[in-house]
Structures are given as structure tokens and as C-alpha cells.
Amino acid sequence: MFLRPLLMFFETAVFISRVFGQETQSTPSGFNWDVIKYVFASGDSYSFVQGTRGCTNFSFIGDALNLPFTPQELLTDEIIPKMTSSEGSNWLEYLTRCFSGQPSACPRQLWNFAFAGADIDKALLPLHHEFTVPLVDQVNQWATYASNTIPHPPAQTLTTWWIGINDTGDTVDNSTITDINAFWELEMTSYFNAVNVAYRHGLRNHLFLNVPPGERAPATVNNSTKAAIQRFRILQFNTILARHISSFAAAHTATFGFANVTGFCTCADPAGFFWYNSGHPTEQVHEVLAKAIEAQLHLK
Numbered sequence: 209m210f211l212r213p214l215l216m217f218f219e220t221a222v223f224i225s226r227v228f229g230q231e232t233q234s235t236p237s238g239f240n241w242d243v244i245k246y247v248f249a250s251g252d253s254y255s256f257v258q259g260t261r262g263c264t265n266f267s268f269i270g271d272a273l274n275l276p277f278t279p280q281e282l283l284t285d286e287i288i289p290k291m292t293s294s295e296g297s298n299w300l301e302y303l304t305r306c307f308s309g310q311p312s313a314c315p316r317q318l319w320n321f322a323f324a325g326a327d328i329d330k331a332l333l334p335l336h337h338e339f340t341v342p343l344v345d346q347v348n349q350w351a352t353y354a355s356n357t358i359p360h361p362p363a364q365t366l367t368t369w370w371i372g373i374n375d376t377g378d379t380v381d382n383s384t385i386t387d388i389n390a391f392w393e394l395e396m397t398s399y400f401n402a403v404n405v406a407y408r409h410g411l412r413n414h415l416f417l418n419v420p421p422g423e424r425a426p427a428t429v430n431n432s433t434k435a436a437i438q439r440f441r442i443l444q445f446n447t448i449l450a451r452h453i454s455s456f457a458a459a460h461t462a463t464f465g466f467a468n469v470t471g472f473c474t475c476a477d478p479a480g481f482f483w484y485n486s487g488h489p490t491e492q493v494h495e496v497l498a499k500a501i502e503a504q505l506h507l508k
């Protein structure tokens with residue numbers, strides 16, 4: 209009830225691409241929010257939260273000139289309450305109920321790598337500031353410095369993607385882009401390379417949000433020429449994004465997320481492996497098994 213007007217304003221389609229199981233894009237059957245314990249976020253000002261080790265008004269931790277951090281620095285970084293691009297908390301904080309302090313103390317841990325003013329890829333659009341961390345680099349920052357520190361068991365982890373708000377704004381007056389669809393395809397290549405980096409590091413549940421109608425924002429609504437261009441470009445961006453989400457989901461339909469059911473990996477993070485060694489399944493198999501048994505036990 210309460211959310212309805214907000215969602216109508218945003219016209220934001222939410223896709224949950226459940227690639228852990230057999231489900232296809234936007235049909236999150238089997239996905240269980242109740243068991244989600246870890247949320248990894250990427251994105252721009254609409255998503256970032258302020259951390260005590262972040263760049264003021266831009267990030268939870270670090271910036272482009274200070275990407276690395278130690279496990280200890282990450283674990284002791286604290287979310288500063290009500291310091292987002294709104295006057296208060298943001299959607300990720302409401303979603304996780306992780307409003308302040310160390311994320312590890314929250315019932316659902318919010319590990320937020322979104323950076324205010326981010327575009328997708330600095331190779332495609334100029335950074336807003338020399339310290340801006342675009343989406344591609346946010347994911348690399350997580351993979352390099354955080355993925356070994358913060359647990360991310362497949363069934364208990366959700367990754368959120370909300371990017372393109374700045375890209376669609378920044379390109380309105382860019383006359384060197386003559387074929388905008390081709391440009392969005394380039395952006396999607398970078399975007400989904402980043403999604404695949406996350407996937408290769410074991411992230412299996414992905415929530416994609418598309419670009420809301422920014423042409424209705426006060427900065428643009430008073431210029432009908434600009435608003436018309438931006439509206440059209442956002443529609444194109446979202447159309448191409450939806451296609452890439454579908455392809456990504458289709459390319460990762462491995463049953464229960466097991467991409468490898470013949471080999472094994474006797475290693476700390478055998479993501480995607482069914483077998484831990486030549487005769488014993490991985491933890492992920494035990495987790496799937498337990499869930500299936502639990503579902504049976506709940507049957508009345």
C-alpha cells in the first residue's frame with residue numbers, strides 16, 4: 209500500500225535473476241529473502257551509504273585513489289546513520305534494516321560498494337571526479353579486497369545492481385555518441401562483465417533495478433527538449449538492460465547453481481562445484497539438501 213505510489217513514480221522494474229536455482233529471470237520462485245543474511249550493493253548516489261572509512265558524501269569505504277583496505281579496516285568500518293543522497297536513510301538500509309554501525313552487527317549485513325556519481329565504466333564515460341569509483345571498479349574492489357573477508361554463501365547472499373542513472377543523464381548532450389543503442393551495448397558489455405566477476409566469486413542471487421524516469425526530476429523537467437531526449441534514452445537503456453539480464457540468467461541455469469558436477473575442488477571456496485573431493489559433496493550441496501528436507505518437514 210505504502211510502496212505503491214513510490215513504485216509508480218519510479219516505474220522501476222525489479223528483476224530478481226535467480227541463477228542459483230533453475231528459475232528464470234523475474235520469477236524468483238525458490239529465492240528465499242527470509243534466509244538472506246548478506247547483501248552486497250553496487251551503484252551510484254541512489255544506493256551509497258556513508259561509512260566512517262568512506263569518502264565523505266560518496267562511499268562506505270575508500271575511493272578511486274584509495275581502493276585497498278585490510279580485512280580489519282573493512283570489518284570495523286561503520287555505517288553513519290542518515291547520511292545518504294536523501295535527507296535520511298536509503299532504500300538499502302530500509303531493506304536490510306542495517307541503518308548504522310558495523311554491518312556485521314546487523315541481522316542482514318549490508319556491504320555497500322556503491323559510489324555516488326558512478327557511471328558504469330571509466331573507459332566509456334569520464335569520471336565525475338578523479339576519485340569516483342565506477343561500477344566496474346566497485347565490483348573489482350569487492351572481489352579483490354572484500355570477497356575473502358565477508359562470507360557469501362550462495363543461498364544466503366543477495367547482490368544488488370542499480371546503475372545507469374548517471375550514464376543516461378551524462379550522455380544527453382554528448383554529440384560524439386551518434387549511435388546510442390550501440391553505445392548502450394558497449395555499456396552493457398562492461399556491466400555484465402562485472403556481473404560475471406561477481407558470479408565467478410560465488411554470488412548467485414542478483415537483484416537488478418533499471419533506470420527510473422530521470423526526465424521527471426526538477427533538474428530536467430523544465431527543459432522539454434532535454435526531457436524528451438533523456439526519456440527516450442532511458443527507455444532504450446532499460447530495454448537493452450532487460451535483454452542482458454535475460455541472457456545472463458539463461459547462461460547460468462545450472463541446476464541449483466552447480467556448474468561443475470563431474471570434477472571437484474578441495475578448496476576453501478568451491479563455488480559452483482557439486483563435489484568437494486572425489487567422493488563427498490560440497491557445503492552448498494548440504495545446504496540445498498537441508499532446505500529440501502526442511503520444506504518436507506514443514507508439510508502438514
Ligand SMILES: *[C@@H]1O[C@H](CO)[C@@H](O)[C@H](O)[C@H]1NC(C)=O
Nearest residue numbers: 263264265266291292293295
Ligand atoms: C556532505 O553533504 C552534506 C549534505 O548535503 C553537506 O552539508 C556537507 O557539507 C557535505 N560534506 C562535504 C565534505 O562535502
Ligand SMILES: *[C@@H]1O[C@H](CO)[C@@H](O)[C@H](O)[C@H]1NC(C)=O
Nearest residue numbers: 324325326336373374377378
Ligand atoms: C550523477 O551524479 C552526480 C554526482 O557526481 C549528481 O550530482 C548528478 O545529479 C547525477 N546525475 C543525474 C543525471 O542524476
Ligand SMILES: *[C@@H]1O[C@H](CO)[C@@H](O)[C@H](O)[C@H]1NC(C)=O
Nearest residue numbers: 332333334378382383384385
Ligand atoms: C562522450 O562520450 C564519449 C564516448 O562515446 C566519451 O569518450 C566522452 O568522454 C564523452 N564526453 C563527455 C563530455 O562526457
Ligand SMILES: *[C@@H]1O[C@H](CO)[C@@H](O)[C@H](O)[C@H]1NC(C)=O
Nearest residue numbers: 425426427428429430431432
Ligand atoms: C531547470 O531547473 C534547474 C533547477 O531545478 C536549473 O538548474 C535549470 O537551470 C533550469 N533550466 C531551465 C531551462 O530553466
Ligand SMILES: *[C@@H]1O[C@H](CO)[C@@H](O)[C@H](O)[C@H]1NC(C)=O
Nearest residue numbers: 380381431432433434435437
Ligand atoms: C535544454 O536542453 C538542451 C538539450 O540538453 C540544451 O541543449 C539546451 O541548452 C537546454 N536549454 C536551456 C535553456 O537550458
Ligand SMILES: *[C@@H]1O[C@H](CO)[C@@H](O)[C@H](O)[C@H]1NC(C)=O
Nearest residue numbers: 467468469470471472473481
Ligand atoms: C570441472 O572441474 C574439473 C576440475 O577442476 C575440470 O577439470 C573440468 O574441466 C570442470 N568441468 C567443467 C564442465 O567445468
